[in-house]
Amino acid sequence: MSGLTEALAASRADESRRAARALLRRPLLRQTDDDFVLVRRHAPALREWFERNTGWHLLVDSEMARLAKTVAGAGDATRPARDVKSKQAFGRRRYVLVCLALAALSRAEAQITLGRLAEQVVLGAADPRLSAAGVGFELEGRDERADMVAVVRLLMDIGVLGRVAGDEDSFVKDTGDVLYDVRRRVLGALLTAPRGPSTIEATDFGERLAALTRELPPTTDDLRNQRIRHHLTRRLLEDPVLYYAELDEVERTYLTGQRAAITARITELTGLVAEVRAEGIAMVDPYDDLTDVRMPESGTEGHATLLVAEHLAGAADREVPVEEIHELLRRKAVEHKNYWRRDVADPGAERALAATALTRLLALRLISRTGNVVVARPALSRYRVAEPTIQETA
Template sequence: MSDALNDVLDTQRDEERRKAVRALLRSPLLTPRGRQAAEYALVRRHAGVLAEWFARETGWSLHTDSGVARLRKTPGRLDDGSRAATARSKGPFSRRRYVLACLALAALERSESQVTLGWLVDRVMAFAQDEELTGAGIVFALDKRDERADLVAVAQLLLEIGVLVKVAGDEQSFVNRSGDALYDVDRRVLSVLLATRRGPSMVAAAQDGPQDRPQEILRDRLRAITEELTPDTGDGRNRQIRHTISRRLLDDPVLYYADLTTDERTYLERQRGPLLKRLTEATGFVAEVRAEGIALLDPTREATDLGMPDEGTDGHATLLLAEFLSDRLRAGLDTVGVEAAEQHMKKLIGAHKAHWRKSAKDPGAERELTALALRRLAALGLIALSGQTVRPLPALARFGYAPAKITGKNRV
């Protein structure tokens, strides 16, 4: 009887830890407030074991205290810009919104325990007058509605991650110039928000390189703030490779062998079995190993922030466009033009307009639906976007349909 009870308790404990790992993978910053309270409690309960596992398998550090749990995730690759920050407002964060978010955080570092949205906007606008920002062509004003909406999107993001806690008011009233909103500032969350190895301000100007190559500057800065020091030994190099591969398996929808270096590919070929066993046992994921790469599938969807397929007009349109692109991939086409995708979306609107939202029938709606679908497919690792060209990737084939082939004498 005692052994049976111990087995049940061990099973419950292991499942709680898997649930906590999945919660941190989806939301690396948890607080004991609102819908995150249950997940935060699990992470807090198993903090020691979780911190040890993440440090060993991924090199990520886990901070927990009475007000916040923060998994400091470092991406496995720095050149993936397909998963931008989002808020309740439509669309990914633009460059302007990112700059506004950084300025807002700088203002909150110097704020009182309560602030209004109006006060925050005033401070952001003051910081935006910095010569380096204006010299880079970044100018803010509040004359247009979309500019005020960008500031509201930043406030909504800070609300979602817990830096701000709403006390009263409404952000939309600020956009309409008819009111304001009042927030508490959670300094515990604010203090653990930065997840980089080095503060961005510590990156010397000398590392910026040629000013006429902004992409190289961005890449060098990202590398500088995420650089990890590892021993120049065989064990040190293997540990760095293991961390890189584990991060990509846990954080990216698909890991393609073609994206790995020679050393990473060699390591994975030797250690794939033990590595996948450790990751799947700790997460509850299911490993799907194919000729082109590996994906860790989440049957619970608890760690999934972007589903495929999904509900609603956008989800249905994305699935149907994925089928179209998958057919092109099966036909041997390496690339498809965005214009061709838009024309196909126009046909899909005609076929499904009775079931899709009314705005899908507006003139030019196919461009918006196509852009949204392509962004989602790129974020899921199913396509690669380059300008007006779409390159279907191997994992996209799982969303295509092929006619059945009957072999042998027995027919069903």
């Protein structure tokens, strides 16, 4: 019986770990998603863990599971929304279209066509405040239609819209339309801010964003320690690396005393393994499915990124101009011409390749960049190539 009990306990722990990882990977799950049943089964324990350790709320009902994650800081620009098909990062106009589309959907019927949604977005974009900010959208031409389709595909991926009939490519070509179901339950659960945007009086964007994400200040020592624990656990779960230098003195002191307990709790819940170095902590995923940016990765861009990382790791004691990266990739494009895509040898192609590589390294918190100067961060040292050691044989 003891063996059976242990086996059942291990099975429950594995299920709970899979459910937690599913929520971290995709904070909004619908009932049709693979791991939804596991999340519902382990909802009480997961809800208690996230509330106690991160301050994130978990809502689970018969239609969906929503982990209301809030970021540790609003200044990270390395995780943009991306086109579901092309993976191209959203620009300013597409972000505005997302907000206008959500506003239109909140007033829509149970079903809506892409053309009708686009008309509502055009009306919203006519707001003089948007025009004054330099944002315009009139649904003229293929580019604007493609922007609208990219927004709709993002909303479909999230689960706000469900395609009933039609094809988005026909809308881009102006030869057809698409019909969608509007999933109001999902739509209503998207916003995870501590307060509603309509309650904020500030007009400056930075001030509005700060007010939207501001949490009530702690009033006791226990609440202050809880806030620090939430902040540190969020960063260890969300950021590739947590550097001690980025923490204030109170946070560093707390982490020094509680590091083993915090990382052990994360490991027990998620299976992530703590890699502790002198400069900071990284929670490493042995299953490699909790990250949206991988390093290394196959393909021309992946190989180029690895070569740039190696070069910067070897120059960790100095600032590296971006032009030096361009020159490096020009040479490597010739050196690896039999393996890389042919177009990377074209004049100027090294700039796009360098931009992709540096964006990935920034997202992984392996480098910092100021203007046209790049500096290696401590975690990049793992990509430093050491001189080989030859052992003498007896």
